[in-house]
């Protein structure tokens with residue numbers, strides 16, 4: 001059976017924004033279950049979609065109707081930024097070389113017939129429409145949600161060539177304040193994009209810089225919950241340093257963003273061009289490592305008696321994958337790419353696990 005994709009990877013990001021998701025079937029009934037809490041707020045479930053697929057309210061609301069209750073609005077900026085040229089999203093051969101987990105993966109157009117096995121790679125460059133447009137659209141998204149559904153707006157700074165950390169932190173805070181004014185229930189600060197070359201891409205490697213960003217955002221948004229989006233850490237020590245630095249300022253962490261690997265054509269050429277030989281890999285091939293990172297994060301938070309919650313991300317495309325994350329200590333589980341080809345995953349998860 002051919003796999004139906006709600007996002008058309010052969011079209012530009014702008015076209016996909018305009019079209020909204022394309023589904024084969026209309027949404028079926030969504031099972032009701034007991035309410036839970038996440039980030040101190042009542043939710044129908046602790047299942048959602050990570051920053052990426054939900055580019056605007058045209059994308060947020062149809063997925064909310066399909067039972068995803070924690071909806072992260074794709075990262076926005078304080079100024080308009082164009083998307084990188086196509087390709088932005090490619091399928092890759094699942095595991096690459098199993099003996100070399102950080103080694104190259106190869107692009108493929110043969111994704112087989114099992115959507116739960118798909119791995120892919122993205123390189124969009126965190127495009128954004130102008131703030132005047134996204135601020136109105138966030139309002140639209142928020143007003144279409146049902147009670148017990150949370151809208152989280154992901155924000156990132158856009159440093160100018162001469163800007164330092166102060167300006168960068170202020171720009172994060174500006175976007176966060178705008179998103180809250182538009183009705184966002186919570187903010188996610190993206191400190192970890194593998195596909196931008198400038199400083200905002202890997203801020204989480206610098207605990208003090210991350211702390212300053214969290215402080216400025218906190219000052220701008222009052223008591224609204226704040227998540228920080230993180231990638232993989234080079235060591236447990238680095239993770240502990242970051243957690244200690246932001247504890248009490250952020251309410252939680254979303255981890256992990258993609259894992260960076262060379263993404264190549266079969267002839268060895270980089271798929272996204274020479275600047276982005278290394279790109280973010282997602283889906284099946286990052287699930288195991290993501291679960292281990294979440295487990296390590298949970299152990300570290302308990303050991304250090306820190307109060308951050310964990311929104312787990314990374315290759316969740318089956319009920320078992322979601323269970324892996326809850327068992328590892330996640331407070332919520334977000335899918336990044338899988339809702340593109342498995343739009344009814346939340347419905348199935350709620351049917352089988354009303355406690356999620």
Ligand SMILES: Cc1cc2nc3c(=O)[nH]c(=O)nc-3n(C[C@H](O)[C@H](O)[C@H](O)COP(=O)(O)O)c2cc1C
Nearest residue numbers: 050051052075190257282283314315316335336337
């Ligand atoms: C189309 C697409 C766009 C993405 N854009 C963003 C983004 O703007 N900001 C961000 O923090 N993460 C972004 N991501 C990363 C996801 O939030 C998530 O961390 C990643 O896809 C790993 O999850 P997965 O293995 O379930 O796909 C994007 C992912 C996809 C699939």
